[in-house]
Amino acid sequence: MTDDEGVLAGHLQELRRGTVVVAALASLRTPGYGYALLESLARNGFEVDANTLYPLLRRLEKQGLLTAEWNTEESRPRKFYRTSPAGEQVLAALRADWRSLDASISDLA
Amino acid sequence: MTDDEGVLAGHLQELRRGTVVVAALASLRTPGYGYALLESLARNGFEVDANTLYPLLRRLEKQGLLTAEWNTEESRPRKFYRTSPAGEQVLAALRADWRSLDASISDLA
Numbered sequence: 001m002t003d004d005e006g007v008l009a010g011h012l013q014e015l016r017r018g019t020v021v022v023a024a025l026a027s028l029r030t031p032g033y034g035y036a037l038l039e040s041l042a043r044n045g046f047e048v049d050a051n052t053l054y055p056l057l058r059r060l061e062k063q064g065l066l067t068a069e070w071n072t073e074e075s076r077p078r079k080f081y082r083t084s085p086a087g088e089q090v091l092a093a094l095r096a097d098w099r100s101l102d103a104s105i106s107d108l109a
Numbered sequence: 110m111t112d113d114e115g116v117l118a119g120h121l122q123e124l125r126r127g128t129v130v131v132a133a134l135a136s137l138r139t140p141g142y143g144y145a146l147l148e149s150l151a152r153n154g155f156e157v158d159a160n161t162l163y164p165l166l167r168r169l170e171k172q173g174l175l176t177a178e179w180n181t182e183e184s185r186p187r188k189f190y191r192t193s194p195a196g197e198q199v200l201a202a203l204r205a206d207w208r209s210l211d212a213s214i215s216d217l218a
Contacts, residue, residue: 007172008199011130012206018124019210026217045213063116090117095214097121101128102211104154105204108135 020048020056022098025091028066031082057081065090129157129165131207134200137175140191166190174199 023046027037038053048056057079060066065087069080083091132155136146147162157165166188169175174196178189192200 004195007174008202011127011199011203014130015127015203015206016210017127018120019214021120021123022214023217044216045209065116086113090120093117094120094124097124098211098214100154101125102207105128105131105207107153108132 016047018094019098020046020053021060022091022094024053024056024060025065025083025087025094028081028083029088031080033071033078033080035078037081060087125156127203128207129155129162130169131200131203133162133165133169134174134192134196134203137190137192138197140189142180142187142189144187146190169196 020041023041023044024037027040027044032040034050034054034057037057038048038050041048041053057066057068061068061081065084066081067084068082070077071080129150132150132153133146136149136153141149143159143163143166146166147157147159150157150162166175166177170177170190174193175190176193177191179186180189
């Protein structure tokens with residue numbers, strides 16, 4: 001990566017960072033596993049790797065925005081995530097803020 | 110601030126962070142001072158304080174995305190910023206990415 005590419009990559013990453021939270025909270029209203037979420041986010045245009053997503057899911061769980069249950073029916077137990085009512089509220093607030101930011105960006109010269 | 114408000118505030122801040130770069134690069138195609146930019150960003154819906162904006166402007170200058178000149182005509186010299194050709198390119202890439210993120214967010218359930 002050249003310096004210029006590094007500069008652009010850093011700014012792009014900063015622009016994308018908060019959107020993964022929006023995408024995770026919206027997607028997990030249909031409960032799911034981390035791995036399935038990783039795949040569906042990629043399909044839907046949110047570039048995030050496992051090393052970023054898994055700690056984020058644990059952070060959102062700790063904040064009470066996701067609930068988690070262990071599924072022990074399979075040979076290897078897996079955590080099953082779901083957006084909580086508090087998560088729904090935060091999601092609604094983030095989406096409202098996103099729309100307002102989008103309007104501000106569209107208004108720029 | 111309650112814990113819940115703190116959680117929401119953190120996620121909102123993360124969502125907004127990258128947009129200030131977009132707003133600064135777009136606004137400074139009309140050259141201006143940091144203080145004037147701070148006021149115009151606030152008027153246009155980008156909440157940012159001086160302690161965040163001034164270091165950001167120095168960072169963008171160091172990255173070659175803004176050029177800066179000292180105006181020494183007044184009693185107190187002030188730095189006059191302008192978006193560089195490299196800054197225009199980064200701005201265009203960030204705006205394209207924003208549009209794509211906006212489409213992805215709109216497509217979420």
